[in-house]
Structures are given as structure tokens and as C-alpha cells.
Amino acid sequence: MTRLWNAPDDFPDEMLAGFAAAHGRWVRRVPGGVVRSTRAPEPTVALVIGGGSGHYPAFGGLVGPGLAHGAAVGNPFSSPSAQQVLSVARAAAQGRGVLLSYGNYAGDVLHFGAAEATLRAEGIDCRTVRVTDDIFSAPADRTDQRRGIAGDFTVFKIAGAAAAAGHDLDGVEELAGRANARTRSLGVAFSGCTLPGAAAPLFTVPEGRMAIGLGIHGEPGIGEAELPTADGLAELLVERLLDPAETPVEGGAHGARVVALLNGLGSVKYEELYVVYRRVAELLGGAGVTVADAQVGEYCTSFDMAGVSLTLLWLDDELEELWRAPAETPAFRTGTVDTAALRPAALPQDQPAGADGTGGAEGTEGADGAAPLPESSDASRRLAALIAALLAEAHTAMAASAEELGRIDAVAGDGDHGTGMRRGTRAAARAAGAAAGRGAGAATTLDHAAGAWSDRAGGTSGAIWAVILRAIGRELGDEREATRHDLAAGLRRAVTEVTAFGKAAVGDKTLVDALVPLADTFAGAVAAGEPFAVAWPKAAAAATAAADATATLLPRLGRARTHGERSLGTPDPGAVSLAALARVAGDSLPSSAPAAITPSSTPS
Numbered sequence: 001m002t003r004l005w006n007a008p009d010d011f012p013d014e015m016l017a018g019f020a021a022a023h024g025r026w027v028r029r030v031p032g033g034v035v036r037s038t039r040a041p042e043p044t045v046a047l048v049i050g051g052g053s054g055h056y057p058a059f060g061g062l063v064g065p066g067l068a069h070g071a072a073v074g075n076p077f078s079s080p081s082a083q084q085v086l087s088v089a090r091a092a093a094q095g096r097g098v099l100l101s102y103g104n105y106a107g108d109v110l111h112f113g114a115a116e117a118t119l120r121a122e123g124i125d126c127r128t129v130r131v132t133d134d135i136f137s138a139p140a141d142r143t144d145q146r147r148g149i150a151g152d153f154t155v156f157k158i159a160g161a162a163a164a165a166g167h168d169l170d171g172v173e174e175l176a177g178r179a180n181a182r183t184r185s186l187g188v189a190f191s192g193c194t195l196p197g198a199a200a201p202l203f204t205v206p207e208g209r210m211a212i213g214l215g216i217h218g219e220p221g222i223g224e225a226e227l228p229t230a231d232g233l234a235e236l237l238v239e240r241l242l243d244p245a246e247t248p249v250e251g252g253a254h255g256a257r258v259v260a261l262l263n264g265l266g267s268v269k270y271e272e273l274y275v276v277y278r279r280v281a282e283l284l285g286g287a288g289v290t291v292a293d294a295q296v297g298e299y300c301t302s303f304d305m306a307g308v309s310l311t312l313l314w315l316d317d318e319l320e321e322l323w324r325a326p327a328e329t330p331a332f333r334t335g336t337v338d339t340a341a342l343r344p345a346a347l348p349q350d351q352p353a354g355a356d357g358t359g360g361a362e363g364t365e366g367a368d369g370a371a372p373l374p375e376s377s378d379a380s381r382r383l384a385a386l387i388a389a390l391l392a393e394a395h396t397a398m399a400a401s402a403e404e405l406g407r408i409d410a411v412a413g414d415g416d417h418g419t420g421m422r423r424g425t426r427a428a429a430r431a432a433g434a435a436a437g438r439g440a441g442a443a444t445t446l447d448h449a450a451g452a453w454s455d456r457a458g459g460t461s462g463a464i465w466a467v468i469l470r471a472i473g474r475e476l477g478d479e480r481e482a483t484r485h486d487l488a489a490g491l492r493r494a495v496t497e498v499t500a501f502g503k504a505a506v507g508d509k510t511l512v513d514a515l516v517p518l519a520d521t522f523a524g525a526v527a528a529g530e531p532f533a534v535a536w537p538k539a540a541a542a543a544t545a546a547a548d549a550t551a552t553l554l555p556r557l558g559r560a561r562t563h564g565e566r567s568l569g570t571p572d573p574g575a576v577s578l579a580a581l582a583r584v585a586g587d588s589l590p591s592s593a594p595a596a597i598t599p600s601s602t603p604s
Contacts, residue, residue: 002303008197009423012053012075019060023330026064028345030091032084034060035070038342043094045163045172046070049101049156050085051108052077052416052458054195055216057331058152058300065337066327067160069094075423076195076303077217077414078459079107083451085115089126097125097169101159101176103148103216104130107460110502114463125169129176131155133185133311136213136222140245143181149216150263150300151183154313154323157332161322179319182248186240187309188233189214189221193266193302195415198406202415212236216265216302217414230272234279237310242287249314254288257315259323261295265307270297276308292320299332376441379481383597384445388432390588391449395425397584398577405573412555412567417461421577424457424465441478446470460502461574464511467501468494484535484597488526491519509555509567511574518543518582532597536589540582547575 005011020029027034033050049059050072059071070092074080079102080088089098100116102108112128119126132143133151159176167175189211192201205211210228211221228236240246247253262277264270277296284291292315300309315323326335376384398405398421405418431452435445446469454466472490476482495516504510521542525535550572589597 002194002196002198005196008195008419011196012073015053016060016073019330026328026330027060030070030087032080032087033070033072034063035088035091036063036065036345038065038339039094039345040065040164041341041343042166043096044069044166045096045169046089046092046094046098047101047156047159047163047172048072048085048089048092048098049152050074050080050088050112051102051105051152052079052217054193054303055300057298057329061331062153062156062329064327064329065339065342066164066325066335067329067332068156069160069163074458075416075420077416078420078457078462079105079111081455081458081462082111082114082118083455084458085112086118089115089119089124093124097127099159099163099169099172099176100126100128101152101155102130103152104132104144104146105148105217106502107458107463110460110463111454111458127169127173129155129159129173129180131180131183133180133183134213134215135184135186135240135246137215147215149185149187150261150309150311151180151185151313153261153263153299153332154183154259154311155179157327158313158319158322160327161325164325165322175318175322178316179313182314182316182319183311184241184246184248184314185309185311186212186237187214187216187263187265187307188212188236189265189305189307190227190268191306193305195303195406195419198415202410211307214265214302214305214307215414216300217416230275231279233308234276234283237308238280238283238287241310241312242284242289247314255290256288257290257292257320258284259293259295259311259313259315260284260291261299261311261313262297263299263309263311264297264301265305265309266298266301267304267306268308273297273308280310293323373435373438373440374444374478376439376444376478377480380441380443380476380478381436381439383442383476383482384432384436384440386589387442387445387449388429388436390585391425391429391432393584393588394581395422395429397580398422398425401577401580405577408570408576409573411570413573416459417573417577420457420459420461424453424462427452427456428465428469442476442482443473443478446473446476461511461577464498464502464574467497468515471497482597484526484532487597488519488523491515491522495519507553507556509550509553509572509575511572511578513550513553513572514543514547514575514578514582517546518578532589536582536586540579540586543575543579543582547571547579550575 028037046069048070049068052074054076070088072080072085072088116126131148132146134147134149137147138145158179162172162175192203194201213222326337328337402418402422409417428449432449435448450466450469454462471494475490504512522539
């Protein structure tokens with residue numbers, strides 16, 4: 001289990017602070033993650049990588065000359081927020097464009113995608129290469145749906161070397177994409193991992209068995225088999241990776257050259273890995289595959305998980321040259337980097353020397369500075385105060401439910417939903433309270449809360465809840481007395497924007513399954529002239545029933561998609577938490593909401 005932590009919610013910030021203090025030769029801290037502490041004489045394309053914490057040396061340990069220029073690091077097993085990615089990318093950019101690269105997970109796609117759009121709007125050329133190396137997570141004809149696991153490392157290494165060699169953004173993007181298309185991985189686990197502060201692992205494996213096709217976020221394996229010997233494991237991994245359907249080179253495996261990377265996922269000892277690799281090398285050689293380079297160790301972990309993955313990068317001449325190029329980071333060094341030519345990297349203008357780098361998450365929790373607020377009416381300011389109080393109630397509810405939400409999420413996912421909801425609602429409540437205290441209207445208060453929720457929670461739910469709050473806020477406004485009709489319009493707008501943003505529909509086993517009946521039922525009741533005190537409980541009950549009904553669905557999106565049958569009988573945690581917050585609103589609003597929201601008759 002994970003034993004050393006102070007407060008679980010502080011774990012990622014304290015980890016990054018210690019990491020930067022230990023490795024100032026290579027990295028310095030910025031809000032949202034780390035960037036290189038040095039810069040080459042000539043500017044290059046900036047490679048920005050990232051993902052949740054809990055995977056060291058991914059992602060911060062791979063920042064340094066010849067590899068990444070920056071890493072955005074989120075909460076344990078949760079994607080960094082868009083604001084974190086933006087902060088790191090802006091600090092790392094050198095004027096020749098930015099390449100974002102990360103594992104293909106729903107939350108990362110949403111947050112990195114939003115950051116890319118913002119960077120482009122700011123005039124920074126930005127591209128993305130998602131890593132999709134896990135052969136067990138989708139069939140060979142749907143590689144775009146595969147997850148990124150330890151193959152992250154091979155793609156990052158090629159991209160970083162291409163940038164260091166002076167390639168332009170088109171070239172770095174093409175080479176990183178080529179490396180991803182020629183990288184295949186497969187992993188197994190012998191036991192699950194435990195998040196900081198958790199009393200039990202996210203999943204367990206029966207004695208004498210092993211899980212096959214695991215992810216790197218504490219998800220259980222897709223399949224299960226009898227625990228083999230070290231040689232038996234090597235044979236399983238090599239046989240699957242040399243399947244002709246998985247060999248991304250013309251003419252098949254015989255005569256090909258590969259990088260073979262045997263990765264420990266957290267608690268398998270190096271000596272055990274070497275016993276496995278001995279047989280891996282024999283099998284590859286027997287198949288006519290030349291191992292141009294072997295790497296055995298920890299490259300992408302999952303806290304204390306006992307597990308192993310094998311990655312093969314199928315080389316061509318150009319990729320092999322880039323693979324052999326020098327690199328020097330806290331966790332990976334190869335060749336000789338000309339460190340004498342490096343110079344200290346300048347701090348960005350908005351990052352004073354000595355800043356602790358806690359990032360936008362902390363900054364949005366009440367530290368709004370002197371930025372002017374939009375004009376607002378007295379009625380909207382009263383509603384803003386109510387919103388702040390309601391979000392405080394939401395945090396209380398999510399803090400009490402976090403363990404159970406995590407348990408539900410761990411059945412087919414990574415178990416972090418409860419923690420993310422606790423962090424997100426806390427940040428949103430603080431930001432809303434600060435904004436309302438300064439005289440913000442309802443829309444501005446919700447906008448501040450949305451930014452804080454997204455930034456502090458990260459992950460898919462953080463991004464989606466930011467969309468929900470902002471959509472409602474746009475309909476409530478700052479300058480008028482909002483009515484329950486405006487709230488109904490806000491919920492309908494939230495449905496439209498969430499489904500457009502996350503691509504989910506009713507039946508996909510997501511939060512949308514509860515959001516749609518909440519919005520539809522409330523809108524129908526309001527249109528029929530029912531007061532808030534009647535309409536909202538009906539809507540909350542509809543959302544609760546729909547959330548419960550997701551237990552009968554198979555997930556079609558997100559991390560749970562690869563564990564479909566395992567999730568049968570368990571409701572979707574996102575739908576459950578949304579329904580719970582709808583009930584909190586029903587309990588809190590009728591007695592204290594402004595009259596315009598809760599009148600007993602329909603406004604004219």
C-alpha cells in the first residue's frame with residue numbers, strides 16, 4: 001500500500017515540491033507541473049507531456065535535455081486540468097510551436113484538447129500526438145481507441161530527440177506520430193495499487209492468478225489467467241506482441257529491429273524483471289527480431305501495483321537514430337548531453353522567482369486579486385451568495401460520499417471519482433465564496449467556481465462540471481433577476497454543451513444519463529407552471545432513478561469502456577454524484593432561494 005503521505009489531497013503538490021527541490025539541475029516548478037531549468041542555445045519546438053501523478057518517472061521525471069520540455073502533473077490518476085497544461089506549455093514554449101503528447105484517456109483528451117485550442121487562439125502553433133500502445137484495450141482495427149501505457153516513454157523519447165535535432169513542428173509531430181504507430185505494449189498485474197489515504201487497493205487479484213490487459217490508473221485487468229512462471233510470462237507477452245495483426249512493419253517481424261522496454265509497474269523488483277527479460281530476449285531472437293536497445297526498469301508505474309508490461313518500438317533508420325540521441329533527465333539518461341552549452345531558463349514574466357508553483361488550483365480558490373468584476377444587480381448578487389452557500393453544501397456532501405464514490409468507480413475504473421469530486425467541490429465553494437464576497441453576480445460567481453473545480457479536480461469530471469456551471473451561469477446572468485425559467489434554460493444549455501464537449505449520449509453510462517432527465521423533468525415542470533419547490537424535487541428524483549438505472553448499462557466511453565461486463569450491476573459514479581448534488585440543491589434551495597427562483601406562481 002501507499003504509506004507515506006500527510007493529507008491525501010496535498011499529495012500531488014507536496015510530491016512536486018520535493019521532486020523539484022531534489023532535481024533543480026534539470027527542472028523547476030511552475031503552476032501545474034515542471035519545466036526544464038535550462039535552455040539550449042537555439043530555440044526548439046517544445047514537447048509538453050503529462051498525466052496524473054502516481055506514475056513516476058512519468059511524467060516529471062522525463063523532463064530534461066533530449067526529452068520533454070515540460071510536464072503537466074495532475075492529481076493521482078487524474079488528468080491535469082486545462083489550466084495546468086496551459087501554464088506548463090506557456091512556460092516551456094520557445095517560439096517554434098508546442099507538441100502536446102499524453103496517453104489516450106478521456107480526461108486527458110478533454111483537458112489537453114482545451115489547452116491546445118486556447119494556445120492556438122493565443123497565436124501559439126500547437127499540435128497533439130496521443131499515445132495508443134496498449135494492444136489489449138481495443139482491437140487492431142481500432143487503434144485510435146487504445147490506451148496509452150508504458151509506450152508513452154518511447155513516443156516521448158522520439159519526440160524529444162526530434163525537437164533537440166532541430167526539426168520544425170511538422171517534423172516533430174510526424175516523427176512522434178510515427179513512433180506511436182510503431183509502438184505496441186501489453187501489461188499484466190499480480191495485485192492492485194492503493195491511492196494515498198485509501199484503506200484498500202483499487203482492485204485485487206485472486207491468489208495464484210494474474211490480471212491481463214491492465215491500465216496504469218489502477219483499473220483492473222481486462223482478462224485473467226493462472227499465474228505463470230517468469231518464462232511463461234515472457235512467452236505470453238512476446239507471443240501477443242508478435243501476433244501478425246500487431247506487427248506494424250512490412251514483411252512481418254523477422255528481420256526487424258526493435259527497442260524492447262520491460263517496465264515494472266511499482267513493486268516488482270528489478271531482479272524479477274531481469275529474470276523475465278532473459279526469456280524475452282531469447283524469444284525475440286528466435287523470431288528473427290533484433291533488439292537494437294533494451295530498457296529494463298520503471299518507466300511508467302501505478303503507485304505500488306505489482307505488475308509488468310512489455311513494450312516494443314519497431315524501428316526504422318530515422319527512429320533508431322533519434323532513439324540513440326542523448327538525453328538527460330532526473331529518471332533517464334543516455335549518451336552525453338553537452339551541458340556546457342545549456343543556459344539557465346528565464347522565468348516567465350508571470351512566474352516570480354521563488355514561486356511555489358501550486359498552480360491555478362490554489363490561485364482560484366479565493367485569490368482573485370484586484371481584477372475588476374462585471375456589473376451586477378442586487379438580485380444577482382443575492383443569488384451569487386446562495387450559489388456559494390450551495391457549493392459549500394455540495395462539498396460537505398461529496399466529502400462524506402467520496403469513499404463510496406471511489407468504491408463504485410474502482411469496479412471498472414481508476415477509483416478516483418470520489419476524490420476528484422471532493423477536491424472539485426471544495427475548490428468551487430472557495431472560489432464562489434470569494435467571488436460573491438467581492439460583489440460578483442451569479443454568472444461570474446459560477447464562472448469562478450467552474451474554473452476552480454476544473455483546475456483542482458482535473459480528470460473528466462472536473463472538465464464536465466466546469467461546462468455545466470458555466471452553461472447555467474450564462475443563462476442566469478449577472479444583471480437581471482433570474483427566474484426558474486432561466487435555471488431551466490441553463491440546465492438545457494448544460495446538456496447541449498456537455499454532450500458536444502464530451503461526445504456522450506444517453507445510454508453511454510456517463511453523467512449524461514442523469515443530467516438529461518434532470519434538465520428535461522425540471523423544464524417540463526416549470527413550463528407547466530409548477531413552483532420550484534415542486535419542480536426541483538421531481539427533477540432530482542428523475543436524475544436519481546436514471547443514475548440507479550445505469551447499473552444495467554454497459555459503458556461505451558471513458559476508462560470503464562474496456563471493462564464493460566465488469567461494470568454491470570454497478571451504477572456510473574458520475575451519474576450517481578450528479579444525482580446526489582441535485583438532491584443537495586433541493587434540500588438547500590427552497591428555504592433560502594431568492595423569490596424569483598422559487599415563487600409559488602409562474603412569473604409573467
